[in-house]
Amino acid sequence: MEPGALLSKLISRTGLLEQHVQTLRRLEPLMAPMASEIALAFYDYLGRDEEMRAILWEVPGRVERLYQSFADWYRGLFCGRYDAEYAEKRARIGLVHAAVGVKPSFIMPAFGIVQELSLEHLRNTLRTPEVFSAVEAFEKIMAIEAALMQDSYMQAMEYGYRLGMAADQEKALVVGARAILGKTN
Ligand code: HEM
Numbered sequence: 001m002e003p004g005a006l007l008s009k010l011i012s013r014t015g016l017l018e019q020h021v022q023t024l025r026r027l028e029p030l031m032a033p034m035a036s037e038i039a040l041a042f043y044d045y046l047g048r049d050e051e052m053r054a055i056l057w058e059v060p061g062r063v064e065r066l067y068q069s070f071a072d073w074y075r076g077l078f079c080g081r082y083d084a085e086y087a088e089k090r091a092r093i094g095l096v097h098a099a100v101g102v103k104p105s106f107i108m109p110a111f112g113i114v115q116e117l118s119l120e121h122l123r124n125t126l127r128t129p130e131v132f133s134a135v136e137a138f139e140k141i142m143a144i145e146a147a148l149m150q151d152s153y154m155q156a157m158e159y160g161y162r163l164g165m166a167a168d169q170e171k172a173l174v175v176g177a178r179a180i181l182g183k184t185n
Pocket residue numbers: 046051052053055056059062065066069070073092093096097100102106107110111114
């Protein structure tokens with residue numbers, strides 16, 4: 001399924017309504033300035049795991065580049081325009097992870113960290129009635145992000161299998177993701 005079509009389904013499955021989109025847009029001035037701080041804390045967390053640290057430091061300049069890309073991704077959560085273009089960008093990010101060997105099992109805990117850091121900031125800065133609607137909208141967009149990422153991994157794996165890598169799942173993921181990225185670049 002095309003990322004745009006999948007996103008439409010996810011919007012309906014998570015119940016992301018116009019009121020949630022407006023809430024996310026309203027949160028932008030509060031949350032976007034936090035992007036760099038959240039990126040720092042996020043990569044600090046990833047770097048504490050031996051396997052993830054090895055991937056992060058495998059290529060010179062990678063971590064520095066990642067701070068910026070992650071912060072852009074984070075600000076995007078509050079853009080208020082969740083359309084086919086948004087879905088394509090997010091799907092590509094998923095493929096980049098699969099292509100560089102980030103294991104699927106690293107992804108959900110990492111989303112959990114983004115959630116934890118963000119919820120802490122929301123709780124510290126918003127008043128009680130506002131915080132509930134903010135958390136609800138934020139959790140919906142995060143569920144959508146996680147599902148888009150998961151779908152990219154599935155696409156990569158399936159393509160890797162079709163290319164004859166069925167005997168080795170990890171290899172299938174990397175080969176499949178690289179081949180899809182090669183086709184779309
Ligand atoms: C919530 C989960 C995550 C988010 C939102 C995220 C965000 C991003 C973004 C936006 C990019 C840039 C992609 C591009 O070039 O188009 C990226 C790349 C990358 N991420 Fe993540 N990431 C996540 C989890 C992880 C985890 C768990 C690892 C484990 C080591 C990781 C390692 C990397 C690596 C190695 C790259 C490629 C960097 C490069 O050489 O360009 N990420 N990430």
